[in-house]
Structure formats: C-alpha cells, structure tokens
Amino acid sequence: MKILFLNGPNLNLLGQREPAVYGRTTLAEIEARVRKRAAEVTAAIEFRQTNLEGELINWIQGAKGAFDVIVLNAAAYTHTSVALRDAVAAVGVPTIEIHLSNTHAREEFRHKSLIAPVCRGQIAGFGAMSYVLAVDAAINLG
Ligand code: CA2
Numbered sequence: 001m002k003i004l005f006l007n008g009p010n011l012n013l014l015g016q017r018e019p020a021v022y023g024r025t026t027l028a029e030i031e032a033r034v035r036k037r038a039a040e041v042t043a044a045i046e047f048r049q050t051n052l053e054g055e056l057i058n059w060i061q062g063a064k065g066a067f068d069v070i071v072l073n074a075a076a077y078t079h080t081s082v083a084l085r086d087a088v089a090a091v092g093v094p095t096i097e098i099h100l101s102n103t104h105a106r107e108e109f110r111h112k113s114l115i116a117p118v119c120r121g122q123i124a125g126f127g128a129m130s131y132v133l134a135v136d137a138a139i140n141l142g
Pocket of ligand 1: 073100
C-alpha cells in the first residue's frame with residue numbers, strides 16, 4: 001500500500017503562525033507521526049507540500065499507477081479550486097480529503113468543499129490526528 005500525502009498552500013507555516021487555530025505542531029512533526037503509524041501498518045508514505053495549485057494538480061495526475069491512495073489537505077484551494085476537483089475526478093486514484101480544523105465550525109466560506117464530492121471521504125477537526133487517522137482510512141479503502 002503506497003499513500004501519497006499532499007499538502008496545499010501555507011501549511012508550511014504550521015507551528016510558526018496562528019497557533020490558536022492550527023496548534024504548535026509543525027508539518028515536519030505531523031509527517032513524523034504519519035510515518036510512525038504507516039510503519040506500524042506497513043504502508044509506504046510519500047509526504048509533500050506546495051504553495052502552488054498547478055504543482056498539486058501535477059502531483060495528483062502523477063499518482064496514477066504510482067500510489068494506491070491520495071490523502072489531500074488542499075488547504076484554501078479546497079474551497080476555490082475547480083481545477084483541483086477536476087484533477088482528483090480525472091485521475092481515478094481513491095482520494096481522502098483531510099483538514100486539521102473543523103472547517104464546518106469556522107467561517108461560512110470554509111463550509112463548502114469543491115473537492116469533497118469527488119473524494120471517498122473526509123476527515124476534519126482532529127488536528128495532527130486527522131493525518132494519522134487518514135493512514136488507517138487509506139489502508140481500509142476497498
Ligand atoms: O484545517 C485545515 O487543514 C485547512 O485546510 C487549513 C487551511 C484553510 O484554508 C482550510 O480552510 C482548512 C489553511 C492552511 C494554512 O495554515 C496556516 C498555518 C499557520 C499559519 C497560517 C496558516
């Protein structure tokens with residue numbers, strides 16, 4: 001089982017800014033927790049972050065044949081990007097949408113995900129644990 005974790009814009013700032021919303025855990029620390037859980041369940045992990053929408057799309061397209069599952073925190077692009085939604089729909093690799101925060105408990109513009117309808121499911125609101133839970137969700141996808 002090979003799982004591709006993709007992280008969108010500004011998630012590289014985790015742990016450095018807005019700790020009240022996103023906590024003090026850095027993306028590198030989250031990656032370490034994901035790798036620990038993946039080792040326990042013998043899954044292989046690739047973990048990437050970019051601030052560029054087109055790079056996310058290229059990575060999604062490149063996942064075909066290379067990864068079994070995509071775990072996607074598209075960050076703000078979740079709420080805006082038809083291009084990202086089209087890429088997820090087109091690639092045909094099962095995709096799990098994740099968020100650190102409970103987007104439904106925040107501003108109204110975060111309530112709508114353009115990506116959710118083309119994903120297998122969504123995990124949101126558990127902080128770094130959203131990522132760890134996604135490993136278990138991925139290995140149990142049929
Ligand atoms: O809760 C999540 O995981 C989000 O995807 C995070 C995005 C936000 O736009 C989504 O609505 C929900 C924001 C990521 C930016 O992260 C920052 C971290 C530290 C400082 C500033 C931004």
